[in-house]
Amino acid sequence: MGDPADSRPATRGASGRPSAARERILTAADRLFYREGIRAVGVERVIAEAQVTRVTFYRHFPAKDDLIATYLAVRSQREREALAEVRAALPGDHGGVLRAIVDALIAESRSPGFRGCPYVNAAAEYADPDHPVRHAVAEHRAWFTGQMAELMTELGHPDPDLAAEQMMMLRDGAMTAAYLDDRERIAAALVAAGRAVVGYREE
Amino acid sequence: MGDPADSRPATRGASGRPSAARERILTAADRLFYREGIRAVGVERVIAEAQVTRVTFYRHFPAKDDLIATYLAVRSQREREALAEVRAALPGDHGGVLRAIVDALIAESRSPGFRGCPYVNAAAEYADPDHPVRHAVAEHRAWFTGQMAELMTELGHPDPDLAAEQMMMLRDGAMTAAYLDDRERIAAALVAAGRAVVGYREE
DNA sequence: GAACAGGTAGAAGGAACGTTCTATCTGCTA
DNA sequence: TAGCAGATAGAACGTTCCTTCTACCTGTTC
Numbered sequence: 457m458g459d460p461a462d463s464r465p466a467t468r469g470a471s472g473r474p475s476a477a478r479e480r481i482l483t484a485a486d487r488l489f490y491r492e493g494i495r496a497v498g499v500e501r502v503i504a505e506a507q508v509t510r511v512t513f514y515r516h517f518p519a520k521d522d523l524i525a526t527y528l529a530v531r532s533q534r535e536r537e538a539l540a541e542v543r544a545a546l547p548g549d550h551g552g553v554l555r556a557i558v559d560a561l562i563a564e565s566r567s568p569g570f571r572g573c574p575y576v577n578a579a580a581e582y583a584d585p586d587h588p589v590r591h592a593v594a595e596h597r598a599w600f601t602g603q604m605a606e607l608m609t610e611l612g613h614p615d616p617d618l619a620a621e622q623m624m625m626l627r628d629g630a631m632t633a634a635y636l637d638d639r640e641r642i643a644a645a646l647v648a649a650g651r652a653v654v655g656y657r658e659e
Numbered sequence: 660m661g662d663p664a665d666s667r668p669a670t671r672g673a674s675g676r677p678s679a680a681r682e683r684i685l686t687a688a689d690r691l692f693y694r695e696g697i698r699a700v701g702v703e704r705v706i707a708e709a710q711v712t713r714v715t716f717y718r719h720f721p722a723k724d725d726l727i728a729t730y731l732a733v734r735s736q737r738e739r740e741a742l743a744e745v746r747a748a749l750p751g752d753h754g755g756v757l758r759a760i761v762d763a764l765i766a767e768s769r770s771p772g773f774r775g776c777p778y779v780n781a782a783a784e785y786a787d788p789d790h791p792v793r794h795a796v797a798e799h800r801a802w803f804t805g806q807m808a809e810l811m812t813e814l815g816h817p818d819p820d821l822a823a824e825q826m827m828m829l830r831d832g833a834m835t836a837a838y839l840d841d842r843e844r845i846a847a848a849l850v851a852a853g854r855a856v857v858g859y860r861e862e
Numbered sequence: 863g864a865a866c867a868g869g870t871a872g873a874a875g876g877a878a879c880g881t882t883c884t885a886t887c888t889g890c891t892a
Numbered sequence: 893t894a895g896c897a898g899a900t901a902g903a904a905c906g907t908t909c910c911t912t913c914t915a916c917c918t919g920t921t922c
Contacts, residue, residue: 477899492786495698498879509900510881520880571786572779576835580783583695583774597839621848624840625832632779632831633824636800645824652855680869701909712870713911723910863922870917879908887900892893 478516480506485527490574494524494589495581521588524578528592531574532599539603550610558650561627562643565634572635576628600624613654622653681719683709688730693777697727697792698784724791727781731795734777735802742806753813761853764830765846768837775838779831803827816857825856 484505488497499520503513517523539557546552564570571577575593582589604623608616630646633639687708691700702723706716720726742760749755767773774780778796785792807826811819833849836842 475898493698493784495696495784496786499881500878509902511883511901512899514881515898518881572783576775576779576839577783579839580775580780581696581698583699593839601840618848618851621836621840621844622852625836625845625848625852626828627832628835629828629830629832632835633828636779636782636796637804637824637827641824642828645821645828648821649825649828649852649856653852678868702911703909712872714871714913715869717911718868721911865920865922867920868918871915873913875910875912877909877911880906882905883903885901888898890895890897892895 475516477506477508477512481508481513481516481523482526482530485523486530489524489527490577491569491571493581494578499523525588525592528575528578528589528596532592532596535596536599550607554607554611554654558647561630562646565631565639565642570634570639573628573631576631597624600627608654611654619654623650626650626653678719680709680711680715684711684716684719684726685729685733688726689733692727692730693780694772694774696784697781702726728791728795731778731781731792731799735795735799738799739802753810757810757814757857761850764833765849768834768842768845773837773842776831776834779834800827803830811857814857822857826853829853829856 481502484502485497488501488505499510499513502523503510506513517526538560542553542556542560546556575596578589579593584590601620601624604620605616608619608623613619626646626649630642633642633645684705687705688700691704691708702713702716705726706713709716720729741763745756745759745763749759778799781792782796787793804823804827807823808819811822811826816822829849829852833845836845836848
């Protein structure tokens with residue numbers, strides 16, 4: 457079991473350099489999976505858009521499912537880093553952090569090509585709760601709900617868990633509305649609903 | 660262009676009888692499309708589950724897209740009829756109607772095999788806004804939002820359209836949470852958020 | 863009993879799917 | 893300069909997809 461010639465490269469090659477081909481694959485997959493849906497996009501499309509060969513593709517991602525899992529993991533990682541940055545920039549200002557989250561959500565919802573929450577969309581396509589996709593989705597949602605509950609606690613909300621769930625509902629609902637209804641009108645509704653739920657008042 | 664032998668039967672045969680085969684196809688499609696996703700289910704599966712032959716299938720639905728459109732149309736029709744019945748049963752009691760809607764949503768969310776909103780899920784799979792699926796989704800959502808706005812007006816809400824959008828967000832968010840998070844805990848969050856948003860008070 | 867709508871059975875089309883293969887090249891690093 | 897990781901090119905595998913075909917049977921209705 458020495459495996460002297462496992463031909464699969466990791467995130468960064470044995471040399472320590474990150475693989476440019478792998479990055480291109482992930483960039484293409486992110487674009488295509490999010491914009492068109494996961495099942496609607498074949499590996500052929502990803503390979504063409506990333507300008508790699510089939511062999512290179514399968515060396516980095518032994519199966520399409522591996523690419524899908526990585527696609528979701530990368531998105532989650534980006535979101536975690538963004539929130540960490542916001543928290544670092546506004547130490548102690550929990551209300552400011554919450555407002556920044558809402559603002560970011562609204563801005564994202566207005567951006568061209570917005571197609572709703574990538575996790576919710578992915579879960580719609582994968583019904584088996586044991587599929588890696590669903591695990592990635594559950595993990596991300598648990599993280600975000602936890603962050604929300606933490607924020608609610610810090611804001612002194614009497615029932616942080618309940619408030620966190622309500623904020624989650626508003627988040628999911630706002631993203632759905634921005635995708636499927638008039639995306640220009642969600643901002644006011646989201647902000648008003650958020651205030652009603654949290655009991656949060658601006659000065 | 661006389662078309663003397665258009666071999667496609669309609670909802671009910673020329674004899675006036677509804678087609679049993681067609682009903683079986685729609686029942687199977689409803690189950691499979693909702694539970695597993697539309698792209699994940701091939702016509703082969705539907706044909707097998709409905710116990711019809713390929714020819715019979717394609718006589719009723721010339722293409723898979725036609726079946727998908729009908730699947731969504733039937734669901735929408737059922738929902739419209741259900742709401743009409745509730746309104747007829749509670750004439751003038753707008754608060755009661757609203758509560759009945761919320762109760763039905765909670766009950767549905769708790770039912771086994773619940774997998775979120777079929778329209779949101781379908782839209783996740785079909786990214787092209789001109790696809791028949793998206794038209795069906797948009798139509799259903801416009802209808803439901805309109806019903807909500809009407810209800811809010813009747814309840815004397817100062818901004819019925821805004822409230823309707825907020826209720827829509829809560830509806831979508833609650834269904835998403837019931838599918839992806841802990842479905843036993845959504846009821847309290849939904850009811851509390853709904854009250855906060857609508858300003859609705861029970862005696 | 864002729865006509866016909868609606869059904870049965872199973873084979874087969876072409877395209878797209880995810881995946882594997884052989885064979886060759888490039889550019890570090892040792 | 894030898895070696896090796898990582899990339900290249902392109903053909904090909906078997907499956908599944910949606911769809912079409914030929915040929916025959918059944919029950920009602922005029």
